[in-house]
Amino acid sequence: MERALETTTGTEDGAGSGAGDGDGGLDLTLDAVRLTARLVDIPSVSGDEKRLADAIEAALRTLPHLRVDRYGNNVVARTALGRAERVVLAGHIDTVPVAGNLPSRLEGGELWGCGTSDMKAGVAVQLRIAATVPAPNRDLTFVFYDNEEVAADLNGLGRLAQAHPDWLAGDFAVLLEPSEGQVEGGCQGTLRVRLHTAGQRAHSARSWTGENAIHAAAPILARLAGYEPRRPVVDGLEFREGLNAVGIEGGVAGNVIPDACTVTVNYRYAPDLTEEQALEHVREVFADCGVVRFEVDDSSGPARPGLDHPAAAAFVAAVGGEVRPKYGWTDVSRFSALGVPAVNYGPGDPSLAHKRDERVETALIPHCEERLRAWLTA
Amino acid sequence: MERALETTTGTEDGAGSGAGDGDGGLDLTLDAVRLTARLVDIPSVSGDEKRLADAIEAALRTLPHLRVDRYGNNVVARTALGRAERVVLAGHIDTVPVAGNLPSRLEGGELWGCGTSDMKAGVAVQLRIAATVPAPNRDLTFVFYDNEEVAADLNGLGRLAQAHPDWLAGDFAVLLEPSEGQVEGGCQGTLRVRLHTAGQRAHSARSWTGENAIHAAAPILARLAGYEPRRPVVDGLEFREGLNAVGIEGGVAGNVIPDACTVTVNYRYAPDLTEEQALEHVREVFADCGVVRFEVDDSSGPARPGLDHPAAAAFVAAVGGEVRPKYGWTDVSRFSALGVPAVNYGPGDPSLAHKRDERVETALIPHCEERLRAWLTA
Secondary structure (H helix, E strand, O other), X not given: OOOOOOOOOOOOOOOOOOHHHHOOOOOOOOOHHHHHHHHHOOOOEOOOOHHHHHHHHHHHHOOOOOEEEEEOOEEEEEOOOOOOOEEEEEEEOOEOOOOOOOOOEEEOOEEEXXXXXXXXXXXXXXXXXXXXXXXXXXXXXXXXXXXXOOOHHHOHHHHHHHHOHHHHOOOEEEEOOOOOOOOEEOEOEEEEEEEEEEOEOEEHHHHHHOEOOOHHHHHHHHHHHHOOOOOOEEOOEEXXXXXXXXXXXEEOOOOEEOOEEEEEEEEEEOOOOOHHHHHHHHHHHOOOOOOOEEEEEEEEOOEOXXXXXXXXXXXXXXXXXXXXXXXOXXXXXXXXXXXXXEXXXXXXXXXXXXXXXXXXEOOHHHHHHHHHHHHHHO | OOOOOOXXXXXXXXXXXXHHHHOOOOOOOXXXXXXXXXXXXXXXXXXXXXXXXXXXXXXXXXXXXXXEEEEOOEEEEEOOOOOOOEEEEEEEOOXXXXXXXXXXXXXXXXXXXXXXXXXXXXXXXXXXXXXHOOOOOOEEEEEEEOOXXXXXXXXXXXXXXXXXXXXXXXXXXXXXXXXXXXXXXXXXXXXXXXXXXXXXXXXXXXXXXOEOOOHHHHHHHHHHHHOOOOOOEEOXXXXXXXXXXEEEEEEOOOXXXXXXXXXXXXXXXXXXXXXXXXXXXXXXXXXXXXXXXXXXXXXXXXXXXXXXXHHHHHHHHHHOOOOEEOOOOOOHHHHHHOOOOEEEOOOOOHHHOOOOOOEEEOOHHHHHHHHHHHHHHO
């Protein structure tokens, strides 16, 4: 899931209807929908992924064509067939807190429950490919990682990239994040800066003896209100930027001319810019707006769609459909930083992620599985 | 003191060097400087004025030409000579918290200590006039009140005005607030309003699906930054207005387009406007600035200088010097609301009020006393 707008709170664990069937084992011969239900019924809220990681590791170790490695609750399984290309299929196994929406239930062509869309349906597809494609046309690396839904420094993919970058090596990566069975290419970068203005305190009854820092922020807001965001085409995909104030604060007391005001600005930018270029752009936009201090609060680089890579082009041709740009920031950027082009492609619906009524359209799960299999066995 | 910019914190009570000399009595035959020192050495932080009120009441009760009334820790003493006019001399007896600046000390022509300028020097002048002018040319009312330095609803003068408005009746009032021995006429009004803008939340990665309430505040800040305050002449005095943001807040989270922003604006206005006119003006200023809600936070009306009143004119002629407008809001407005024209005139220095190094130029204390006596005995 891209970085969340809001996460559903609540830690109620509604599981209990035979999740794991006593031994916690996963039967990879189940169809992808049933396998998704089994994965959903093993709760794995961020920080509590061990039971599910154990089950995944155990199931993968039964597959002789895979080498299985584990780091914390991150499991990596790889073929070593000496193919010309290597493809990474990655997915996070954690979920946001359970919100009374476990165990899973099948109803009207949809599988309901915490983590169905985000992203155990995708994980089920990974496992089905692992189990059913023993001799793929490209070497495969399956990555199952933890702590995607929480603070960035806990992210299992990021920690794997630091500890075992070789486990993540590849020519192309598919992140099975929910994308409704459409390929979403790359991701936009996000930069958050604090723009500070200054003034001089005074009693508001004699305001002319001071200088108003909130008034000094007027050019910043005017610039933001009049900003025309770019819609650049990168590797054939039209991205859509945004430059927005996400916070503003200023004021000392009801009778005091304020001497400080801070506008927090978030720039979401297309992957034709580097982090450095994005920062430079924001500096330029506000260069003549009376900013006395420019403070970088947060920066996560973008990822190019990478669709010009042969493996990616073949992937898009195989799975079909229209390729869309990914506006939000996702872990494809981590692959991009490792030099591995990556796309999002998964059966879930991102608009249902993190919601109490989270669900997944069951037909999309085998659809994605089949499309991937077609690509990897053509 | 006009409504304070900041109050010194700390509650250390440094008194102890003979304040009250055992019986807490006040000797009104002392000269005004020594009497000020005695008053200062009886600590009377807001809410803790009883000891000083007792001492003042006891001292006044020894004066046969005065009728003394008490309401809480407010003491009112009046002559009843049947004069054509009645003048009110008023002062608050409380101080901001002691800040290690007691007991008082005399040094280099200045008396140092908490409450010296604000406003026990003025209270000493009141007491000296009460004691030494038994047959004034105008009937006199002396008002000593509590809780001026704290919340408006506790203000002793306001509470007297509600409970015993007849005690405050008069043709003209002098508030002995610090004004460096200059007459300060009237006071400006103060109006505080909250201007709310609205938008629609969205993930900042897809900002075009939302509406930014902080950007919507741009016209408000532009209007404030470009506002030209009036400097109207009222009853011969030039006032100086100000319209300022004193606070701004908006924002939900670092990745959310905010749906609300609030700018708090303080309008300090000259006494040619009523509270209603001031409110109407602020509404007009921001009429086309996208404000979705206009919320009055605080309003205290102004006071006209009232210098056209014969008693006031005679007062100004007697005390001499240039009359200045009072920019800050003071309790003269409470008299104005009762129909009593009022000015500020006292020996203290307002810029030293509420400070750890508070002090008063001793020469100004007998100067003010003499000027008042001259006016009341001419």
